[in-house]
Amino acid sequence: xxxxxxxxxxxxxxxxxxxxxxxxxxxxxxxxxxxxxxxxxxxxxxxxxxxxxxxxxxxxxxxxxxxxxxxxxxxxxxxxxxxxxxxxxxxxxxxxxxxxxxxxxxxxxxxxxxxxxxxxxxxxxxxxxxxxxxxxxxxxxxxxxxxxxxxxxxxxxxxxxxxxxxxxxxxxxxxxxxxxxxxxxxxxxxxxxxxxxxxxxxxxxxxxxxxxxxxxxxxxxxxxxxxxxxxxxxxxxxxxxxxxxxxxxxxxxxxxxxxxxxxxxxxxxxxxxxxx
Amino acid sequence: xxxxxxxxxxxxxxxxxxxxxxxxxxxxxxxxxxxxxxxxxxxxxxxxxxxxxxxxxxxxxxxxxxxxxxxxxxxxxxxxxxxxxxxxxxxxxxxxxxxxxxxxxxxxxxxxxxxxxxxxxxxxxxxxxxxxxxxxxxxxxxxxxxxxxxxxxxxxxxxxxxxxxxxxxxxxxxxxxxxxxxxxxxxxxxxxxxxxxxxxxxxxxxxxxxxxxxxxxxxxxxxxxxxxxxxxxxxxxxxxxxxxxxxxxxxxxxxxxxxxxxxxxxxxxxxxxxxxxxxxxxxxxxxx
Numbered sequence: 001x002x003x004x005x006x007x008x009x010x011x012x013x014x015x016x017x018x019x020x021x022x023x024x025x026x027x028x029x030x031x032x033x034x035x036x037x038x039x040x041x042x043x044x045x046x047x048x049x050x051x052x053x054x055x056x057x058x059x060x061x062x063x064x065x066x067x068x069x070x071x072x073x074x075x076x077x078x079x080x081x082x083x084x085x086x087x088x089x090x091x092x093x094x095x096x097x098x099x100x101x102x103x104x105x106x107x108x109x110x111x112x113x114x115x116x117x118x119x120x121x122x123x124x125x126x127x128x129x130x131x132x133x134x135x136x137x138x139x140x141x142x143x144x145x146x147x148x149x150x151x152x153x154x155x156x157x158x159x160x161x162x163x164x165x166x167x168x169x170x171x172x173x174x175x176x177x178x179x180x181x182x183x184x185x186x187x188x189x190x191x192x193x194x195x196x197x198x199x200x201x202x203x204x205x206x207x208x209x210x211x212x213x214x215x216x217x218x219x220x221x222x223x224x225x226x227x228x229x230x231x232x233x234x235x236x237x238x239x240x241x242x243x244x245x246x247x248x249x250x251x252x253x254x255x256x257x258x259x260x261x262x263x264x265x266x267x268x269x270x271x272x273x274x275x276x
Numbered sequence: 277x278x279x280x281x282x283x284x285x286x287x288x289x290x291x292x293x294x295x296x297x298x299x300x301x302x303x304x305x306x307x308x309x310x311x312x313x314x315x316x317x318x319x320x321x322x323x324x325x326x327x328x329x330x331x332x333x334x335x336x337x338x339x340x341x342x343x344x345x346x347x348x349x350x351x352x353x354x355x356x357x358x359x360x361x362x363x364x365x366x367x368x369x370x371x372x373x374x375x376x377x378x379x380x381x382x383x384x385x386x387x388x389x390x391x392x393x394x395x396x397x398x399x400x401x402x403x404x405x406x407x408x409x410x411x412x413x414x415x416x417x418x419x420x421x422x423x424x425x426x427x428x429x430x431x432x433x434x435x436x437x438x439x440x441x442x443x444x445x446x447x448x449x450x451x452x453x454x455x456x457x458x459x460x461x462x463x464x465x466x467x468x469x470x471x472x473x474x475x476x477x478x479x480x481x482x483x484x485x486x487x488x489x490x491x492x493x494x495x496x497x498x499x500x501x502x503x504x505x506x507x508x509x510x511x512x513x514x515x516x517x518x519x520x521x522x523x524x525x526x527x528x529x530x531x532x533x534x535x536x537x538x539x540x541x542x543x544x545x546x547x548x549x550x551x552x553x554x555x556x557x558x559x560x561x562x563x564x
Binding site: 168169171172174175176177178179182186187190191193265268269270 | 357358359379382383385387388389390391392393394402403405406434435436437450454
């Protein structure tokens with residue numbers, strides 16, 4: 001009987017061995033992009049708007065190449081990514097630190113919790129005037145907007161992530177004689193990874209939204225500024241070229257970085273119930 | 277098949293340790309008392325859960341505890357494990373009062389308490405973390421215990437890939453690998469189906485015979501209590517006290533369907549029914 005039990009289990013196990021690269025998923029995504037470009041081209045060919053207001057994919061591609069050749073694209077993208085990295089990492093650091101304090105000091109947690117909920121949904125653009133006067137119309141001002149728009153989301157995720165750990169894990173850890181530090185590092189932290197990674201992803205999303213908004217209003221260089229200049233000089237091809245870059249960065253970071261991490265965590269723990 | 281509470285009272289215990297060694301107390305529970313404070317709307321209400329429980333467990337002995345649902349069996353085990361506070365009395369391990377939870381007394385929970393982010397091997401090795409042994413050494417020791425519960429092929433599996441019975445076997449391996457003085461088991465097979473439970477009941481007896489571990493095992497199943505225990509402790513309804521203790525002096529390995537066990541099962545079941553009657557019959561079906 002036992003042997004039987006082992007048999008069925010081992011066959012089940014071999015199914016969930018490390019998965020190979022899924023080419024069909026990539027194909028589906030490529031088809032999706034292709035259809036979108038075709039639809040765009042079709043709308044362009046209807047001549048519903050003049051081409052300087054609604055350029056074709058090819059025209060936008062041309063503009064992208066021009067911007068790349070002049071070096072403007074690289075400079076803009078790099079400075080935007082730099083601001084993003086700075087703002088996002090500061091947000092994560094502050095968010096995790098304050099979140100942990102909230103877990104440790106119950107009354108602070110309660111007070112801060114409701115504060116966070118309010119501030120989390122506060123529109124990031126609405127911080128811009130405040131930031132311009134307080135910090136200045138400069139790089140730091142932009143990063144300030146990014147941090148203040150996204151840190152609260154990380155605080156909340158850390159706070160709720162740790163508070164929602166199933167008590168049995170902590171009981172088991174204590175039962176195995178773990179010190180407070182080890183309990184935190186080896187039990188509580190990994191137990192809260194699924195909600196922490198969701199929090200990191202949400203924080204990234206808030207930070208990215210805030211950054212582009214702040215760049216449109218506050219920057220003289222960067223992808224947001226590229227959009228703004230496009231509007232000022234009525235260069236729709238440049239506007240869409242910048243939009244494409246913004247889209248691509250968001251897509252790549254989310255899909256390739258966070259999604260991968262989240263998927264791995266979920267698969268390890270058997271949380272991926274719905275699999276193709 | 278005698279029953280007598282006095283036998284286990286203050287006087288030195290007669291030699292009945294299953295391991296065949298001279299009996300020596302490894303765990304003593306003295307006048308244990310536990311009060312839950314219930315917040316009942318406006319006023320607070322004290323609820324005595326455990327009222328002066330006294331017993332001791334000998335080295336290598338397999339003791340089962342049985343009692344009506346809600347009588348505080350799990351609370352008792354949690355207190356012994358240091359996971360819950362108590363309001364009076366002492367827990368003495370080898371002559372030393374237990375200060376807090378530690379590797380001397382390890383609990384195996386009914387719920388799935390394995391860490392889903394670790395493999396079977398790392399789950400079992402986790403308990404050895406604090407002893408300052410190297411990672412490879414921890415894994416080597418863990419592997420021995422995984423082999424002991426016959427899960428060698430599954431060392432690299434993650435917890436969700438295992439069945440309920442296998443998970444509990446990993447839990448047992450994790451508990452044993454820490455080499456505790458006393459292994460506490462809180463209805464460890466309660467959530468398993470009948471057949472799996474049968475298998476695990478056999479296995480735990482084999483493991484007990486091999487390792488000579490001292491085991492304190494809580495269950496609500498009289499059959500399980502009698503077939504596994506060298507001694508069965510019957511608790512009363514709340515506030516729980518020890519109602520009776522029974523020595524099960526029958527050859528091992530036993531099966532819960534062993535006809536020799538019927539007599540004792542019937543006696544305990546009758547006593548237990550009485551307790552359930554006192555406790556209110558709403559939970560009666562669950563127990564028998």
